[in-house]
Amino acid sequence: MLVFLLLMMGAGGHWLPAQASEAEPAMQQFNLKAGEILPFVERLIADGRLGEARQVLEQVRGRTPDPVQEQFLLGQIAGLEKRNHDAIEIYRDILARHPKLTRVRLELARALFLAGDDGAARHHFELVLGEDLPPAVEQNINRFLYEIRKRKRWQIRAYFALAPDTNITAATDQDKVYIYGLPFELSEDAQETSGLGVIGAVGADYFWPLADNIKLKSGVDIYHTQYSKSRFNDTFLSGSIGPRFVFKNTALTPQFTGYYRWYGGEDYNHAYGGQLLAEHVLSPRWRLDGTLSWQQLEYDRDIRRNGHLASFTTRVSYSLTSSSILQFLVGGTWEETRVEDLDNLSLRLGGGFYQDFGRGVTLYVKPELLLRYYDAVESGFAVETGGEDRKDTRYSVSVDLTKRDWSVWGVAPVFGYSYTRNDSNVSFYSYDRHRFQIGLTRTF
Structure with missing residues (x-):
């Protein structure tokens, strides 16, 4: 299986937009402030505690300072739980409103690839190559494209x-x-x-x-x-x-x-x-x-x-x-x-x-x-x-x-x-x- 190097995508290009709005107090049992909810969810995902991460997001849905990042994390959880079609729906919904978010498009391409929709995956991978990417990410996308050409049925x-x-x-x-x-x-x-x-x-x-x-x-x-x-x-x-x-x-x-x-x-x-x-x-x-x-x-x-x-x-x-x-x-x-x-x-x-x-x-x-x-x-x-x-x-x-x-x-x-x-x-x-x-x- 190809290893997707998303962690190498730092600043530069359009990844995810920063939002600045106050949210209601969230998850008092964790003593979290509004601005701490999404970083806490990211740590849960990194630790493999996907069920807890999903539960936190479901309880605070729409009340975090960054609703786009909130939705993106739900897509990541769906992908890690191998619910690729749910992840595809989430990422497409984000891109319908924010088409320049490169990282979201990249995750969509990956989810489409894993779901076997090679035509759509290729379309989005090739779009992503229109940005200035780190060389390792660029190489990895080309590996996906080569795999798509090889495995097409x-x-x-x-x-x-x-x-x-x-x-x-x-x-x-x-x-x-x-x-x-x-x-x-x-x-x-x-x-x-x-x-x-x-x-x-x-x-x-x-x-x-x-x-x-x-x-x-x-x-x-x-x-x-x-x-x-x-x-x-x-x-x-x-x-x-x-x-x-x-x-x-x-x-x-x-x-x-x-x-x-x-x-x-x-x-x-x-x-x-x-x-x-x-x-x-x-x-x-x-x-x-x-x-x-x-x-x-x-x-x-x-x-x-x-x-x-x-x-x-x-x-x-x-x-x-x-x-x-x-x-x-x-x-x-x-x-x-x-x-x-x-x-x-x-x-x-x-x-x-x-x-x-x-x-x-x-x-x-x-x-x-x-x-x-x-x-x-x-x-x-x-x-x-x-x-x-x-x-x-x-x-x-x-x-x-x-x-x-x-x-x-x-x-x-x-x-x-x-x-x-x-x-x-x-x-x-x-x-x-x-x-x-x-x-x-x-x-x-």
Whole structure:
């Protein structure tokens, strides 16, 4: 078992706040003054007298000079008594009001690790590395993170939301299109259509142990959006399998991949191929994740789009503090189809900012820019572009607010908004889209 060096965390950084308020006389049988209660409880905990320490805290609850330290000690007692889920609830409650308390976040990460919730434990350990820590504490956190990468067996994902959307088809708001310079009326399905969607997404990965640092990772995901107009319903089923190699600061996972998609209740397309997933710890605060993939695409309705797609994505994460993360993203794709005017090359640039606030609020903002260059333009639109190849520029930003302290059974409400604008030198492909989401997500 890993030894957690909390005693080495002295002053410096945000550990626990000092409070200055008078409390009622407490525990007369111990002849304690108000300011002596919590130090007395700390001595009881150090001596292993956990039952007595808990009894004292329960009798004076809410009447000590430092209610946050009082609650923190209750969390410590729960952890030492191996009531990890009680400890997790206590620490999360503290962080919902005081998100910058590094020691509390560290104890939460440790309790999550002991409870087997490795995904959430990793999230909080990596946040803590955003502070200036003693070297020994930093080393110990990295040992936990390495252990998490090694022992991982299950990974489960779930998300459900209501999603009002101004443009579910990502289509133009024009009612006419000019082909060879002549106007044609657009059908209703080819124009911007608003609607209320119900989104459901579930997924799971299992890691089969093959050796000490090698596991066979297999996963499946299903994503479905349901609309009142069923012709816009969208279902996406994907799977992957391959070995995962875990090293001290790196994890590599080559996989076979595939997916099947249905649109409007009918077969739309499917693909098969492979990908390489990479994770690397650059330093205590910097982390690198990358994906390199190749897929063979087959379309059921429009066989002109049959071909292959190669892509890469690289994301760098930097822990600013124990409650905030900054991310940078760069990616690109190359798609080759059966017709030149659908062949394209794209460049993707983006970022992200994560911040835990008080009152249990978490903010995540993600801006992104996508530049797409086609090898040609459809002949009917050549008049509009002046013979130039088609070029699209897509701007998007999303904002998510999660209320962590409203968590029930490990899930919390999330309120999201996203805006997408696509500008194209072919006006038929230009559009605006506003989307709102009210859903449930996992609590970290």
